Amino acid sequence: MLLSRHCPQSSIAALTVLATICAGGCIVPGLAQSPPDTLPLSTVNTLPSLLPALIVPNRYTLGSGDRLRLEVFNVPEYSQEYQVLSDGTLSLPLLGTVEVAGMSLEEASANITQRYSRFFRRPTITLILLQARSVQIAIAGEVKRPGSYTVTPEGSQAERITVTKAIQLAGGITQSANIRDIQVVRSGYGATGSDQTIVINLWELLQDGNLSQDIVLQDGDKVIIPEALTLEAEDARALASASFAPSVMTVYVVGEVANPGIVEIPPNTPLNQAILAAGGFSNRANQNAVDLIRLNANGTVSQRNIDIDFSRNIEDSLNPALRNYDTVIVSRSGLSLVSDIVGTILSPVSGILRILDGF
DSSP states (O other): OHHHHHSOHHHHHHHHHHHHHHHTTOOOTTTOOOOOSSEEOOSOOOOOOSSOOOBOOTTOOOOTTOEEEEEETTOGGGOEEEEOOTTSEEEETTTEEEEOTTOOHHHHHHHHHHHHTTTEESOOEEEEEEEOOOEEEEEEESBSSOEEEEEOOOTTBOOOOBHHHHHHHTTOBOTTBOTTSEEEEEEEETTTTEEEEEEEOHHHHHHHOOGGGSOBOOTTOEEEEOBOSOOOHHHHHHHHTSTTSOSOEEEEEEESBSSOEEEEEOTTOBHHHHHHHTTOBOTTBOOSEEEEEEEOTTSOEEEEEEEOOTTOOSBTTTBOBOOTTOEEEEOBOHHHHHHHHHHHHHHHHHHHHHHHTTO
C-alpha cells in the first residue's frame, strides 16, 4: 500500500484507531473544527404548511391582522405562525420587528430573507398567507344602502375589495350617480399620516375596459359617489347595464291597471314597459296619459303628466326611464268616471225599486 511506504506500522495503527473513534461520533480533541460564522442552509424548501394557504391575488398587500406562516428551511424552531401587528410589523426571532405592511408576500419574503442572511448562510424563507385580514370600508352618496361595511375573506380566496365590489355590497348605484368623479378618501397616508383623495372614473371602465380605475380598497377607505347634475338617456342605459348597478328596482303602478301595486323591474326600464309589467291598462283606464310622481334626492317631489304611446322608444319627454320608487298613477277614463257618478246617484233609487218589487 502507498500508505505503508511512507508511514511506520505504529502510525498506521494509530490512524486506524482514530478513524474508528471518529466513525463512532466522538469528537477528538484538537481535530474538532470551529463552527462557521453562519449556518449553511439548503436552497430546497420541503417544509409542509400546517394549514392550507390562501389563493393570493397578485396585487394583495399585507396589513395589520393578516395571519402568516414563516418557514425557515432546516430551522424548525423559527418556522412558526405570526400575525401582522397593528403597526404593520412582524416580531421575528433574532430580527425583532420587521416592517411588512404594504408589501406583497414576495416583497416581504425578500426583506426577511435579506435580514436573516446576517445569521444564516443562503437562507430559504417561505412566507404563506393563512388568513387574510378583515377590511372595513365606508361608502356614501348615490348607492342604495350607504354605510359602513366589514368584509371578512372566506374559503381559500384572499378577497380584494375593489371600488365596484364595494358598490355592489352597498346595493349598487342609483340612477343619478356620477361615476366619472368618484372619490376614495384614504386616511393615514404617507409619513405625515394625512388624508389622500383619489379620484377615479368608472366610466372609463365601462366604455374602454380600463381596469386601473377599479382600484383595490384598503382598510379604512371611504368611497364617495356624487350625484350627476344631468344624465343623458344613453348614459343612463350604460349605467343600468353595469355590473355594479342593482339588478332590479321597485316602482309603484297604481290605479286602473290589471295588477296595481309594487312592480319590480330592471333599472332604466321606461314608463311604457312598467305599465305593461303591471298587466296593462284596465277597461276603465284613461289610456291617453298617466301621472308620474318622483321623489327627488333633495327631498322635493315632482309630478308630470305624460302622454302614453306604446310605440315610442325610451326618451325623457314621452317615455322616460323610471327611477327607484317612482309612482305611476293611471286614472279612470272620462266615460268610466261619468258612469261611476251616475251609478252613485242612481243606487238609492235602485234600492227603492227593488223594495217596491216585493209588493
